[in-house]
């Protein structure tokens with residue numbers, strides 16, 4: 001019988017731990033405030049921003065919201081970030097991605113001060129992560145490590161296959177798994193004989209953004225499967241990258257969508273905000 005890894009429950013435990021930490025810090029006069037910037041009206045981004053603000057409220061972190069129009073230019077956003085970098089009352093800065101097409105995302109990420117980079121996307125944070133120095137870890141891969149550990153899944157010595165090589169999920173996932181002593185293979189759209197590779201995975205992490213692409217035939221009997229995908233079908237229903245009903249019985253443990261990796265991403269963001277005030 002397989003186990004469903006309950007990201008909602010685990011993320012709630014983490015948020016409760018963090019809430020206690022925030023109240024201890026508040027007693028010593030340390031307060032956390034996160035600036036959340038959204039440019040444009042992408043509906044998915046609006047939902048993510050709302051969820052992050054709700055989590056801040058729960059944990060006791062103040063969130064200061066900046067909703068800029070779709071037409072905002074690069075210079076205005078850069079100026080806002082520089083102002084926030086200079087403010088002592090703001091410990092974390094989050095720019096919700098994707099930005100409108102006319103903007104240069106890389107420049108925006110580089111403008112955020114590395115000390116306030118709670119998303120962990122700044123090249124300084126990425127560099128520290130790669131060489132194993134303390135710093136802000138990217139929230140989704142860090143959330144996956146936490147999910148595995150708190151579900152009692154051993155990572156050391158396991159063969160982990162990461163499907164997807166984006167800067168925000170696949171690549172950092174590789175490094176965090178290596179730090180946990182896993183043997184890691186990263187596969188992507190140019191990988192040949194994909195099924196042969198995924199079927200070797202003790203832990204298969206899927207982040208490709210293709211609804212229900214991975215069916216049971218890609219999975220080794222008894223593997224742990226982590227589904228990062230968030231896709232919407234024609235009825236606006238959320239679907240993962242894994243065909244859950246078919247795949248689950250072949251696994252020993254699997255994350256659902258929704259209620260798996262998604263809530264962990266937000267919990268890790270809260271954790272990074274608290275690290276920022278420490």
Ligand code: NDP
Nearest residue numbers: 140164165166169188189207208209228229230261262265
């Ligand atoms: P990207 O589109 O940036 O990257 C997708 C990756 O998947 C690429 O490396 C691509 O390969 C690879 N890929 C695409 N199709 C295939 C295929 N058929 N076979 C093998 N590899 C393939 O996506 P993200 O990493 O940003 O996100 C992935 C998914 O995770 C999305 O559904 C996204 O919504 C979700 N997500 C969920 C989060 C959460 O909190 N739960 C957070 C972040 C993302 P190539 O590089 O060759 O193009």
